Amino acid sequence: MKIIYDKEFMLGYIIGMRYGDGSIYNDNGRKFRVQVIDKEIVDYLKICFKELFDRDIKISQDYRLTKSNNMVWNFTTYIKKIEKYFDIKNIKTDGHKQGFVSAFFDAEGSADGSTDHR
Numbered sequence: 001m002k003i004i005y006d007k008e009f010m011l012g013y014i015i016g017m018r019y020g021d022g023s024i025y026n027d028n029g030r031k032f033r034v035q036v037i038d039k040e041i042v043d044y045l046k047i048c049f050k051e052l053f054d055r056d057i058k059i060s061q062d063y064r065l066t067k068s069n070n071m072v073w074n075f076t077t078y079i080k081k082i083e084k085y086f087d088i089k090n091i092k093t094d095g096h097k098q099g100f101v102s103a104f105f106d107a108e109g110s111a112d113g114s115t116d117h118r
Helices: 007-019 039-053 094-108
Strands: 022-026 030-036 059-065 071-078
Touching: 007 022, 007 039, 007 094, 030 039, 039 059, 039 071
Parallel strands: none
Antiparallel strands: 022 030, 030 071, 059 071
């Protein structure tokens, strides 16, 4: 994974992860969580949160494995003061759009170029 330090890209990436493998939920406060098998994703999210919000995020291994026996990585942080940035309505610039698409592909897979959508 290529590390991109552009702040617009980073915000788009966080938002894309929210709508891909991420979630926002209540657990003694509002939290943002991403669970993935690719550790590079949570490592990059950690960089994004440090650059954008000056937050140090702990990455942990989940207690479970996937059906394919892959390790699951967790990234969780409280977001009450910064949640407003995580809305898809904040995708405005080309950098935001590029980050969003990059994250969504990282989360959900890839496109094969097929136009057959049966």
